[in-house]
Amino acid sequence: MLMSFKKEKIHMKVKNLIDLRKQIGLLLLILVSAGNIPVQSAESAEGEARAVLVEGTGTYTRPISTKSNIAQQFFDQGLRLTWGYYFPEAIASHQEALRYDPGHPMIYWGMAFAMGPNPNSRYAGMRDDPHGEAWKAITQAVEHINRANDMERDFINTLYIRFDAKTHPLRADRDRAYLDAARALSEKYSNDPDAAALFADAYMVIGKWDYWDKEGNPRPWTTQVAASLESILKLRPDHPGANHLNIHLLEASWNPERGLVSADRLEALMPIAGHIVHMPAHIYVRVGQYDKAIAINERSLEADKKFLAAWGNHPFPNIGTYPLSARIHGPHAQEFIRYAATVQGNYARAIEAGRRSAAGMQGDAKWSSRGQKRHAAVWMVQKIFGQWDALLAEEDVPMDYPYLVGLRIYTRGSAHVGVGDLDGAKGQLQTLEKMLQDPEIDSARIGVAPVSAVLSLAYAGLDGEIKEAEGDLAGAIAAYEAAIELEDTFRYIEPPEWAQPMRHYLGAALLKADRAKDAEAVYRRDLNWNQNNGWSLFGLSQSLEAQGRTTEAKEALEKYQTVWRGADVKLVRSRL
Known part of the structure; x- marks a missing residue:
């Protein structure tokens, strides 16, 4: 009887211990799946951790043929960060994914994509894949392609063309071949948002921000790419890359309002990725929503601080084409604050942001093109405000x-x-x-x-x-x-x-020369591009008043007063 009681007691302890371990395992799985803890699961991995899962990098996922839940999560984070243009962090995330599923071809694909060119790198004249790491990664993807499913094979073989200098020694030929392949991929997988975004990216890398002429007419392919992005965003409005590219494609058009849909949703998709949080400002400054542009850039600065705190001491491998990272994004956000505050007549805020943007360029970066422009912007703010x-x-x-x-x-x-x-x-x-x-x-x-x-x-x-x-x-x-x-x-x-804008000077001089109608045309032209620009709204009001069009003058003045409500300078004409 005593032996039976002891056996039953031991059995209950073992059962309770097993149940407890199951509950702990389930809890860990739930927390890790939600991205709430930056720790590794019970899955084993050799070597030192390269990245952590950061809460707030979004929920968009592209399932790949891996059996490792953690590898999938790091792959997804890497892909999202690539679409968010934080490339060192994206590369590190893919490196971490490989620790949990060594040799998976789609992880190498993601790494190669993160290391390759983008529209910004081409605009800046940067060399593609300067360290040859993207070529190594896509070659590894091809070597392990037997592990890929049919769709993954198509994605890998398509991206391979972007880096295949043996078949296409000239970059222009390589670009065109990749564009054709990316378009075919997007047509084959017409409901796949990544395929559509890859096609858009392929075109935009070639275009280098030149998607519209000075009259607002689309360049060849621009209309097709815009339609592709708009179509896929109706199916998957949560895709960070499609929304990001949509903003870049439309911001330089004469109808930037088309980008507001993406601008208004993008921040929530990756709220801790500072560049993604900042990106809506590219549309907001074009449509004259300067308060929103300032606020969202201030939030982007805070997002980067939170991201860096979560990332900790993990590496930022700068081995790809474009080095943008949460560590160096701040000056760009500050220059948007500077610009928007200038348009609103707020010298104190503009000069503070300008100085912070310039101060963020240290070492060799201080004398780079960006560093020089941010340095000179401080003088320009002083000049604009008559200091x-x-x-x-x-x-x-x-x-x-x-x-x-x-x-x-x-x-x-x-x-x-x-x-x-x-x-x-x-x-x-x-x-x-x-x-x-x-x-x-x-x-x-x-x-x-x-x-x-x-x-x-x-x-x-x-x-x-x-x-x-x-x-x-x-x-x-x-x-x-x-x-x-x-x-x-x-x-x-x-x-x-x-x-x-030099039209602020021309308009003021025309008014002084009693050429009010000509001044009106100058201010309206400026406002067509720089919408709700306080300086030109004031000049427009003056030019209309000089023509005796008092009702229209009052309307322009009221718009000016709305834009100027936080200003610390009073205008007597459209420039100081």
């Missing part, structure tokens, strides 16, 4: 950088005009002219823009300011028109290549 004393007090810059030197001369010359020192302004204009006569400047570029074009615009603008101050309105108007002609040649980029 002449502060502008004159700014330090000079190394003579090795003609873009920076030229804009320092331009803004200093404008400050001399502002304080009434026309001789000083003319001296700066002469210095700028000498710079433009140097043949070496013809080969210098700042991003995709020729430095000579930027400084020629600066020269025309400063020449116009001097002539206007001297009372030569005809000469000033001609100079401003020349500046606008140059400004309109710049390729699209956000924030714009030139921080202050």
Whole structure:
């Protein structure tokens, strides 16, 4: 009887222990599946962890033929981060997935895709796959393709073409072959959002942000790609890549409102990925929703902080084409805040964001194209808001950088005009002219823009300011028109290549010359592109009032007052 009791007691303890282990295992599975804990499951993996599962990177999944739940989760995170343009973190996530399912071909596919080119890298003139790691990864995918199902084989063989320099030694031929293959893939799997997004990406990499001409007409293929994205987004509105690409495709069009659907939903899809959180601002600044642009960029900065805290000490492998990461995204968000605040007339916020954006460029990055532009943007904010004393007090810059030197001369010359020192302004204009006569400047570029074009615009603008101050309105108007002609040649980029539309100057000069109707046309043209721009709304109101169109003038003034409600500067004309 005693032995029976002891056996029963031991049996109950064992049963309870088994039940407890089952419950713990189930709880861990639930938590890990939900992405709530950045730890590994009971699945075994060798070596040091390369990544963690970060809550807030989204829920979009692309099931692959793996038996490892953890490998699937890291693959999904890597793919989502690739669509979110955080490539080092995406690569690390795929590396972690390989620890749980070594040799799975689709994980190598995801890694190769993350390491390859994107529209931004091509726009910036960066070399594709500079370390050869994408080629290694896609080669590994092909070597293990016997583990793939039929759809996975199609995806792998399609992406292989992007990197196959043996079959297509010329990049242009490789691009076209890959575009054709990606289009065929999207047609074969017409309900697959990744296939549609790959097709869009293939076209947009070739287009390098040049998807519309200056009149708003689509380039070849743009309409087809836009239709493909819109169609797939009706089926899968939660796809981060399709929404991201849709914004980039439409932002430079004359109908950016078409991108609002993607802009309004994108943040919620990956709320801890700062670049994805920021991306709606590319549409918001184009449609004149500047408050939303500022707020969403502030949230993107907070998202990056949270992501980095969750990521901890895990690596950021910079072995692909484009290095954008949560570690370095902040200055881009700050420059959007700077631009939107400028349009709203808020100097304090604009200069703070401008300085933070410039301060975020450290080391060699400080003198890169982006670093130089962010440095010069501080002077441009001071100039736009008439902060002449502060502008004159700014330090000079190394003579090795003609873009920076030229804009320092331009803004200093404008400050001399502002304080009434026309001789000083003319001296700066002469210095700028000498710079433009140097043949070496013809080969210098700042991003995709020729430095000579930027400084020629600066020269025309400063020449116009001097002539206007001297009372030569005809000469000033001609100079401003020349500046606008140059400004309109710049390729699209956000924030714009030139921080202050020269139409603000031309419109003000035309009003001073009693040419109100011409001024109205100038302001309306600016507002067609820079919607709800406070500076041009004020000028438009003045031009309508001067024509006796008081009702329309009042409407424009009310719009201006709405945009200007947080401003710290009062306008008397459309530029200071």
